[in-house]
Amino acid sequence: MLNKEENANKNVIKYIIKYLPSQIVPAMVGIISILIITRLFPPGDYGNYVLVMASISVFSTLVGWLSMSIIRFYPIYKRDEKLEQFYANIIKLSIISIGIISFIFSTILLFTKSYIPSGLYFLMWIGVIIFILTSFFEILLDFLRVTSQMERL
Structure with missing residues (x-):
């Protein structure tokens, strides 16, 4: 039973690592774009x-x-x-x-x-x-x- 839980935890961590860039990249682009937009416009x-x-x-x-x-x-x-x-x-x-x-x-x-x-x-x-x-x-x-x-x- 513990092995299944460990595998499930590892899978969750793998999915988080793979999914995280799809959330971090837009956030970083948003921050950078706000800095650029507020200076340009x-x-x-x-x-x-x-x-x-x-x-x-x-x-x-x-x-x-x-x-x-x-x-x-x-x-x-x-x-x-x-x-x-x-x-x-x-x-x-x-x-x-x-x-x-x-x-x-x-x-x-x-x-x-x-x-x-x-x-x-x-x-x-x-x-x-x-x-x-x-x-x-x-x-x-x-x-x-x-x-x-x-x-x-």
Whole structure:
């Protein structure tokens, strides 16, 4: 029994070591980019950047339920040999969820256009695109994590 626990602990440590760079690198890039952005751009432009990133973060949290679903239900579908159905469901739900949230984000932008400066308005539309891409990336990362494909990286 102790051997299984030791192996499990070793596997967890291996996964942490393999997964850690995917969290540390973006954090370091974020810190460095903040240093560069605050030196290159005036405070107003930096404020616009922060508003766009905060909006993306708020809407990204609404897609988080898909990640939990992937982690929760993957083993069950794998055990029942219904992975194709699982993948199809997750893809459909991802497209629907991200589409609805993007629609809401876009609608808010359209209704508030007269209150938002044109430069920020344009950046917010770029934020919609970044939200879509980031959300799909996170979902794919969850698939990678849950299928333990990190050993191949």
